[in-house]
Amino acid sequence: MKKVLVVLAALGAFSGLVQAQEKIQVLSTQELVNVCKLPASPESRSFCVGYATSVYDTYLVTRHPQRAKPFICVKQPAPQRDVVIGDFVKWAGENQQFADKPAAGVFLGFLADRFPCGKK
Structure with a gap:
C-alpha cells in the first residue's frame, strides 16, 4: 500500500510539473478584434x-x-x-502596437481611455 501511495504521489508531482510548463494561450487583441468586427x-x-462584458464585470x-x-467610470x-x-475595434485598428498583447488588459x-474618471 505504501508503494502505491509513493507511486501516485510521484505521478501527481510529475503531472503538476508538466502542467506548470505548458504555455497557456490567451486571446490576443487582434484575435478579439477579428471576432468583434462587423458584420x-x-x-x-x-x-x-460575452468577453467584453466579463472583462468589465471582473x-x-x-x-x-x-x-x-x-480608473474606468x-x-x-x-x-x-x-x-x-465598435469603438474598441476602431481604437485597436489605430493602435496596432497592442495587436499581440493580451486582449483583456488592452480592453x-x-x-480607461474611453471612460476616464474625472477628478473629484
Missing part, C-alpha cells in the same frame, strides 16, 4: 459581447474601493454595448 455572425457577436467586482481608485445611461465594441486600457 459578425451570431456566434462571433455572442462571444465578443474589473468591477475585483477593484476594492478603499484601496484602489477607479461609465456615466449613466451607458452607451450600447455594440457602440462600445481595460481602452475602457
Whole structure:
C-alpha cells in the first residue's frame, strides 16, 4: 500500500510539473478584434459581447474601493454595448502596437481611455 501511495504521489508531482510548463494561450487583441468586427455572425457577436462584458464585470467586482481608485467610470445611461465594441475595434485598428498583447488588459486600457474618471 505504501508503494502505491509513493507511486501516485510521484505521478501527481510529475503531472503538476508538466502542467506548470505548458504555455497557456490567451486571446490576443487582434484575435478579439477579428471576432468583434462587423458584420459578425451570431456566434462571433455572442462571444465578443460575452468577453467584453466579463472583462468589465471582473474589473468591477475585483477593484476594492478603499484601496484602489477607479480608473474606468461609465456615466449613466451607458452607451450600447455594440457602440462600445465598435469603438474598441476602431481604437485597436489605430493602435496596432497592442495587436499581440493580451486582449483583456488592452480592453481595460481602452475602457480607461474611453471612460476616464474625472477628478473629484
